Amino acid sequence: MSDQLIVIDTLSAIKELGGYLADKDIIAYDCETTGLSRNDEIIGYSVCAEEGKAFYVILAYWDVATNSLKYIEGAKEASTALINSLLGKSLVMHNATFDCSMAEAFFKVRLIDSLHTDTMILAHLLDENRRVGLKELGAHYFGEDATDEAKLMKESVAANGGTLTKNDYQMFKADPYLMGKYGAKDALLTFKLFMVLVPELYEQGLDQFFYEDESMPLLKGPTYDLNTAGLQIDTQGLTSLKKTLEAECLEAKDFIHQEIKNHVKEKYPGTNKKNTFNIGSSSQLSWLLFGTLGLEFGTLTKAGKEVCRGLGIKLPYHPAAKRDFIYACTNAKDTFWAPKKKVRDPWAYIACDKKTLSKLATRYKWIERLLEYQRKTKLLTTYVKGIESRVNYGVIQSSFLQHGTTSGRYASRNPNFQNLPRDDKRIKSCVVSRPNNVFVGADYSQLEPRVFAYFSKDARLLKAFQGEDDFYSVIGMEVYGKSDCTPRKEGSPEAFGIKYKRLRDLSKVIALASTYGATAHQLAPTTGKSIEDTQLDIDNYFESFPGVAKMMLESHELAKTNGQVTNLFGRPRRMPEAKKINKIYGKMDHADYPYEVRNMLNLAVNHRIQSTGASIVNRAAIRFHANCKAAGIQAKLVAQVHDSLIAECDKKDADDVLILLQDAMENTTVLEGIQLEAIPKIGINFSEV
Numbered sequence: 074m075s076d077q078l079i080v081i082d083t084l085s086a087i088k089e090l091g092g093y094l095a096d097k098d099i100i101a102y103d104c105e106t107t108g109l110s111r112n113d114e115i116i117g118y119s120v121c122a123e124e125g126k127a128f129y130v131i132l133a134y135w136d137v138a139t140n141s142l143k144y145i146e147g148a149k150e151a152s153t154a155l156i157n158s159l160l161g162k163s164l165v166m167h168n169a170t171f172d173c174s175m176a177e178a179f180f181k182v183r184l185i186d187s188l189h190t191d192t193m194i195l196a197h198l199l200d201e202n203r204r205v206g207l208k209e210l211g212a213h214y215f216g217e218d219a220t221d222e223a224k225l226m227k228e229s230v231a232a233n234g235g236t237l238t239k240n241d242y243q244m245f246k247a248d249p250y251l252m253g254k255y256g257a258k259d260a261l262l263t264f265k266l267f268m269v270l271v272p273e274l275y276e277q278g279l280d281q282f283f284y285e286d287e288s289m290p291l292l293k294g295p296t297y298d299l300n301t302a303g304l305q306i307d308t309q310g311l312t313s314l315k316k317t318l319e320a321e322c323l324e325a326k327d328f329i330h331q332e333i334k335n336h337v338k339e340k341y342p343g344t345n346k347k348n349t350f351n352i353g354s355s356s357q358l359s360w361l362l363f364g365t366l367g368l369e370f371g372t373l374t375k376a377g378k379e380v381c382r383g384l385g386i387k388l389p390y391h392p393a394a395k396r397d398f399i400y401a402c403t404n405a406k407d408t409f410w411a412p413k414k415k416v417r418d419p420w421a422y423i424a425c426d427k428k429t430l431s432k433l434a435t436r437y438k439w440i441e442r443l444l445e446y447q448r449k450t451k452l453l454t455t456y457v458k459g460i461e462s463r464v465n466y467g468v469i470q471s472s473f474l475q476h477g478t479t480s481g482r483y484a485s486r487n488p489n490f491q492n493l494p495r496d497d498k499r500i501k502s503c504v505v506s507r508p509n510n511v512f513v514g515a516d517y518s519q520l521e522p523r524v525f526a527y528f529s530k531d532a533r534l535l536k537a538f539q540g541e542d543d544f545y546s547v548i549g550m551e552v553y554g555k556s557d558c559t560p561r562k563e564g565s566p567e568a569f570g571i572k573y574k575r576l577r578d579l580s581k582v583i584a585l586a587s588t589y590g591a592t593a594h595q596l597a598p599t600t601g602k603s604i605e606d607t608q609l610d611i612d613n614y615f616e617s618f619p620g621v622a623k624m625m626l627e628s629h630e631l632a633k634t635n636g637q638v639t640n641l642f643g644r645p646r647r648m649p650e651a652k653k654i655n656k657i658y659g660k661m662d663h664a665d666y667p668y669e670v671r672n673m674l675n676l677a678v679n680h681r682i683q684s685t686g687a688s689i690v691n692r693a694a695i696r697f698h699a700n701c702k703a704a705g706i707q708a709k710l711v712a713q714v715h716d717s718l719i720a721e722c723d724k725k726d727a728d729d730v731l732i733l734l735q736d737a738m739e740n741t742t743v744l745e746g747i748q749l750e751a752i753p754k755i756g757i758n759f760s761e762v
Contacts, residue, residue, distance in 0.1 A: 080131065080249075098163050105252060164187045192207075194292055226251065286642065304711055329443055378668075403418070511722065514720070514756070523538050
């Protein structure tokens with residue numbers, strides 16, 4: 074029996090639909106809009122309350138004759154009553170943050186509080202390695218192929234003078250009845266997914282994690298606020314910063330070209346843009362540094378490592394091997410190393426990233442300026458121009474995605490507020506609180522090292538977070554055998570971090586990177602030491618802190634035995650291929666496994682620590698949101714950056730919000746033997762908090 078996809082276009086039919094839904098409890102809801110911002114409009118919505126039957130209500134249609142959107146008279150008012158009747162139901166949505174925010178902006182009805190399940194977030198928790206688009210999940214579970222539907226929609230939009238491109242997605246110009254079938258099917262798919270995924274959730278034992286402890290409480294509170302509150306921008310300050318950065322980038326670029334012109338003029342004479350050396354090209358920089366200047370390169374890109382395997386040569390770690398790699402690629406250029414894959418110039422395969430350039434910056438002033446140019450260019454393009462292009466009436470609404478990472482940490486885009494520069498506060502100064510409001514923000518102090526120490530169970534590492542000791546100094550004094558200092562935090566001239574600042578920096582590199590599986594070959598460019606000496610540091614570290622090595626091996630064994638590991642709270646990272654490792658390779662040292670196997674097992678360690686840190690932040694956000702609501706305080710989380718939470722509130726409530734935020738961040742999660750620390754600040758722009 075085929076599905077019933079019913080399109081409604083009259084007021085009486087809307088009223089009848091309301092009557093049909095009156096005794097239904099679980100209802101899937103979806104909307105179609107003119108765009109993706111809250112300033113756009115809903116042109117129709119769909120509901121489904123039983124398998125095999127879904128409805129789409131037309132609110133507006135594209136009138137080709139007048140080249141405008143026309144609303145059916147009275148449809149919005151009748152639909153507002155219907156949407157209101159959904160309050161108190163158990164609503165199911167796919168990407169509920171968007172659908173609820175649009176309903177609140179367009180119908181003035183707050184649906185988020187009635188949300189029962191977001192099938193997108195649910196699908197991600199059940200399998201974090203897959204894509205969670207509605208159509209993709211429909212194809213996976215039900216064999217629903219939307220190719221023909223998408224083709225018809227595209228043809229309909231084009232026939233009505235519209236386009237369906239990434240930058241101009243005008244689906245609202247499609248035939249409204251075709252759109253209706255399309256929209257109704259989305260609600261039907263959402264309902265069907267709910268019926269399939271929820272039993273799977275209970276089978277995996279993740280029901281409490283999803284419904285009570287983290288996923289849904291986070292979505293209905295902090296995530297919804299993060300995506301709807303928006304941030305006010307000092308547009309004049311942003312414009313001024315743009316001009317400053319453009320001038321600074323131009324000056325740095327001119328300096329770099331002056332410094333390198335004699336080295337590049339033969340190949341890049343600069344007669345036009347195509348023949349001018351591009352300082353933004355990694356391969357051209359590699360050619361200049363490791364070809365023309367003859368410097369020793371550090372490591373290869375992923376593609377370079379694949380070429381090595383294709384050509385049957387070992388990865389180059391020593392100077393002679395690196396020269397051999399360049400020679401081999403040069404000689405084999407344009408031959409096939411794999412089907413349809415030709416060998417390119419060696420410069421295309423040599424990493425010329427920030428780490429590589431930083432190592433050379435002390436030798437060449439122009440490389441120091443290049444790093445400065447890259448930082449400022451990213452600040453200019455990603456943030457200044459990115460914010461400028463999306464500001465609406467002085468406010469920007471960045472997207473915070475709860476399903477954007479495998480660890481459960483938020484991802485952010487448009488622009489990425491998760492990655493705001495730490496060392497350049499100028500962009501943060503342009504994010505300002507609204508009139509009579511302030512920001513209250515707190516950043517966890519060394520959250521990842523604290524989680525790391527907790528899992529290691531090493532008494533000395535745990536002690537570093539119980540008093541005045543510094544975590545990396547405790548490690549550094551052991552690894553480098555220093556006894557003429559104290560592990561106290563900076564402030565005392567006898568502190569390890571003061572007397573041996575360079576060694577403390579190296580301790581930080583060794584401590585976390587090697588735990589996540591970084592090898593001496595990978596770390597040597599960062600430490601500035603030989604591979605042999607770097608390996609000695611790593612060996613000293615694991616010998617001095619055996620609990621760390623034990624935790625690593627425990628993580629590896631969990632992955633190999635169960636095909637997954639979980640964070641402290643139960644969020645899994647699935648790696649089913651790991652269960653085959655012992656059968657294929659038998660028992661061997663971790664260092665002897667092939668790269669792909671080591672990388673998989675390293676991810677097991679990474680997940681246990683970083684995902685636990687993510688859950689700690691998430692659960693603090695949930696508690697803060699709930700406590701503000703219970704106290705009757707109008708405070709909303711407006712950003713989550715790195716390990717910090719930032720809320721905005723009326724300045725008269727700032728002291729209370731400060732107490733609530735610190736309490737939520739320090740006391741929601743209890744790690745035995747460790748005190749979490751997050752000292753809040755009050756400010757009127759992001760740079761102050």
